[in-house]
Amino acid sequence: MTTTTEPTTEPATGPATEATTGPAAGFTPAVLVLEDGSTFAGRAYGATGSTFGELVFSTGMTGYQETLTDPSYHRQIVVMTAPHVGNTGVNDEDPESGRIWVSGYVVRDPARRVSNWRARRSLDEELAAQGVVGVSGLDTRALTRRLREEGVMRAGIFSGDALFEQGPSGAVRERPVTDLVAQVVASPQMAGANLAPEVSTEQAYVVEPSGEFAGRVPVATVVAVDLGIKSMTPRRLAERGVRVVVVPQRSSIEDVLAAFGELPEGAPRGVFFSNGPGDPDAAEHEVGLLREVLDRRIPFFGICFGNQILGRALGFGTFKLGYGHRGINQPVQDRTTGKVEVTAHNHGFAVDAPVVDGSGAPAVSVAPHGEGRYGRVVVSHVGLNDQVVEGLMCLDLPAFSVQYHPEAAAGPHDAAYLFDRFVGLLTDPGDWPPRLAPPGGGAAQPAGSCGTAADSVVDETEENL
Incomplete structure (x- = not known):
């Protein structure tokens, strides 16, 4: 050599x-x-x-x-x-x-x-x-x-x-x-590259509930927008009784709504944005689609690229990391529980959102887009190696995301609870959002109702509003 x-x-x-x-x-x-x-x-x-x-x-x-x-x-x-x-x-x-x-x-x-x-x-x-x-x-x-x-x-x-x-x-x-x-x-640079259209499915397909839920009425229906989805992700939802309709990246809001099919009024439904390659700053179509979802208050969960798209839809910027996070041993803290989980990552870009306030408590900020029409947002997960934003949680909308890959392919199972959190949001939206754990530890308190100014975060953070 x-x-x-x-x-x-x-x-x-x-x-x-x-x-x-x-x-x-x-x-x-x-x-x-x-x-x-x-x-x-x-x-x-x-x-x-x-x-x-x-x-x-x-x-x-x-x-x-x-x-x-x-x-x-x-x-x-x-x-x-x-x-x-x-x-x-x-x-x-x-x-x-x-x-x-x-x-x-x-x-x-x-x-x-x-x-x-x-x-x-x-x-x-x-x-x-x-x-x-x-x-x-x-x-x-x-x-x-x-x-x-x-x-x-x-x-x-x-x-x-x-x-x-x-x-x-x-x-x-x-x-x-x-x-x-x-x-x-x-050769082409990664900055400015719009790559999700190159990896997305050409045709929609369905992953039916599996395991103990096979053959039963789905507990919810989720439309998953394929930005580079890994096959294990819809399977994790299907294992929890969810019927997943995977649609192409190019889908419009009309396509997404049509994919729900003939669901009865009030039937649990949600939208998921997957992981994927490229620069989130170039993903204008995906950002516009997600804003349509948020405007309709359809419950949303995004991972990896989906987290960056949520950040952009809310009005935050994104930036390129020096060398990114890639591997299956990245420590992240879930600020709703205070627990540290070992997670699988593959990203070179991150969301630029406030992590802490002047006192060191989790910062609550108003989403910049549309003069604050999406309400309050908090960074729900933080990377412990470099304090990079690893998750976002909307306090006044039924929406959240994480920057990493919770499906454990390949990787640890520490973050599997996020699929349960999404199913809980779909089936019992009144319990949203989770309350942040107090700084320094301690049990999180029950969350207030989504869309209200109730006790959705610890008192230490309310002074930021």
Whole structure:
């Protein structure tokens, strides 16, 4: 492995040596090129060729199959910080969508052999079959450190024929690094990218109640707007007796209302916005659709990209994080209970909303959009590593969201209660919103009625109104 910090016209790879992993005696050289001119040489993993995307790192020790098939990773090259990847192979039960969405994959030490009773093929084989260009044998610790210090950046992976060109004399030669860097710099940036339309379903489909609720009348009907939804998410709702109608990103408010079907008056219903890729600042259609939902006071729950869309719909801004939150070990505090949960994340943008007031208590603010027509809002969840907004709760509307992935695919089950919270909002809206736990701990008090100025938050925060 070689690393350079400045562009150079020297070849990007060194001479081939005996492979240290895999069945072959030799290996195909590959190189990861960053837009700042840094290069990391290694071995081809998966398909060969070239690929481009935003280079990000994931701290998950397990769940690589769910990571690869998460549509939120569309147009991103993922670096795995776990040094050993691929030992459980690939099965047909764990994918979160119908394909791998990452644009490239970077690992340090790929498994020499697969060892799991559910495995159907190796990770290397699956990446190659789906045309995903990867690289192995890199110092992913040094690469991650660079991203933490400098921030995520565009990158490209080059291997096989993509590393060579025909010279003036007709002879084949290795391409200079400056040419590779130029290709990386010419690739699209994530800022300003509107990517949800590229990953959303083309046709609506239904997930019926399952488990103990199978065959029974649904406890509620939810229209889920697919911005890059993971398959486990509607299943988590279905396990709680909810009938889920998943609709395309392009849906209008008329499409959403029609998806509820012939529900009787007063039947529990709600709208869900899923996770997804891209810059929330570019999601004008989604923001407009959600405002239509909020104006009709239809109960709403959003996760990840859906949290950012709620923030924008309420009038808050969003911003790009330096290197984002990606992995299954991110600590978050639920401020309605005071409890800390370990959660799964995949986001590079965050909502810019007030977290605390001058006294350190949770800040209650009036949603800026429409001269405050959406009422009061509080940050319900906070990331404990950096105090980033991880959830929003409307106090005068039946709406809330979280920035992370509570469906536990892949990831811990600490946040599964959020689906119960949503079902509770649908079936018993009079108990909304939950009351915030007092600063410093203690039990939360019963919530006031949604849409009133009742005791919806602790007394310490009311002075902010």
